[in-house]
Amino acid sequence: xxxxxxxxxxxxxxxxxxxxxxxxxxxxxxxxxxxxxxxxxxxxxxxxxxxxxxxxxxxxxxxxxxxxxxxxxxxxxxxxxxxxxxxxxxxxxxxxxxxxxxxxxxxxxxxxxxxxxxxxxxxxxxxxxxxxxxxxxxxxxxxxxxxxxxxxxxxxxxxxxxxxxxxxxxxxxxxxxxxxxxxxxxxxxxxxxxxxxxxxxxxx
Numbered sequence: 001x002x003x004x005x006x007x008x009x010x011x012x013x014x015x016x017x018x019x020x021x022x023x024x025x026x027x028x029x030x031x032x033x034x035x036x037x038x039x040x041x042x043x044x045x046x047x048x049x050x051x052x053x054x055x056x057x058x059x060x061x062x063x064x065x066x067x068x069x070x071x072x073x074x075x076x077x078x079x080x081x082x083x084x085x086x087x088x089x090x091x092x093x094x095x096x097x098x099x100x101x102x103x104x105x106x107x108x109x110x111x112x113x114x115x116x117x118x119x120x121x122x123x124x125x126x127x128x129x130x131x132x133x134x135x136x137x138x139x140x141x142x143x144x145x146x147x148x149x150x151x152x153x154x155x156x157x158x159x160x161x162x163x164x165x166x167x168x169x170x171x172x173x174x175x176x177x178x179x180x181x182x183x184x185x186x187x188x189x190x191x192x193x194x195x196x197x198x199x200x201x202x203x204x
Contacts, residue, residue, distance in 0.1 A: 099133075099134065100132050100133055101131075101132050101134075101168070101171075101172070101173050101174045102132070102173050102174070103128060103132065103173065103174050103176060104173040104174065104175045104176070105175075105176045106175055106176065106177050106178075106198040106201060106202070107177075107178075107194075107198050107201075109176045109177060109178055109179050109198075110176070112178070112179035112180060113164065113176070113179040116155075116162055116179070116181075117157060117159050119157040119158070120155050120156075120157045120159070120162045123155045123157070124153060124155050124162065124164050124179070126138075127139075127140075127153045127155070127164070128153070128164065128166070128174070128176070131153075131166060131168050131174050132174055137151075137153045139153070139154040139155070140152065140153055140154060141154060143165055143192075143195070145192050145196070146165060146177070146192060146195045146196045146199055147167070147196060147199040147200075148169075149167055149168070149169035150165060150166070150167050150177065150195070150199060151165075151166060151167075151168070152164060152165045152166070153166065160181055160182070160183065161181070161182040161183075162179070162180070162181050162182065163178075163179070163180055163181075163182050163187070163191075164176060164178075164179050165177045165178040165179070165191075165195045167199065167202065170202070175202055177195045177198045177199055178191060178194055178195040178198065
């Protein structure tokens, strides 16, 4: 018998009789053995820990659109940071090094600096390097009593406080006027007069 190719809209709708359907297709209850078999052979992904692991692996292997958007934003920021690092290296190596001023020690200031303890001498050297590059040292104080534009670098370690008096306003060099250990709360008059005398030796 050939199947009818006509549309079902041409035939009237007939509601089935429930009693006839029940007699023709009797309901068969599931046996306990069949239920146990389904439970025993359930796929591992439907169980607790395995299901969580499968979900986590699915999120990693196939991220959603939000994760993809965050990943693109991260790559954009990373590229921007790399450009800033390259720009800093370029300016640092081509501009700052060229404009670095030399150090000029006046009198016995170089020998006095070398007499500092290791830690204090290292900190003073780092701060003088900042001054040579046109930057401010970590801890400094103006010394107007010595001369205009004169400053002192303040260094401290376990042995006490140390000072480096310098002048960085001249275009040709950074002049180190005096290096000494500060043993009193107020700077001694002798140290101020010595630095002022060496400041006068530089001239205008």
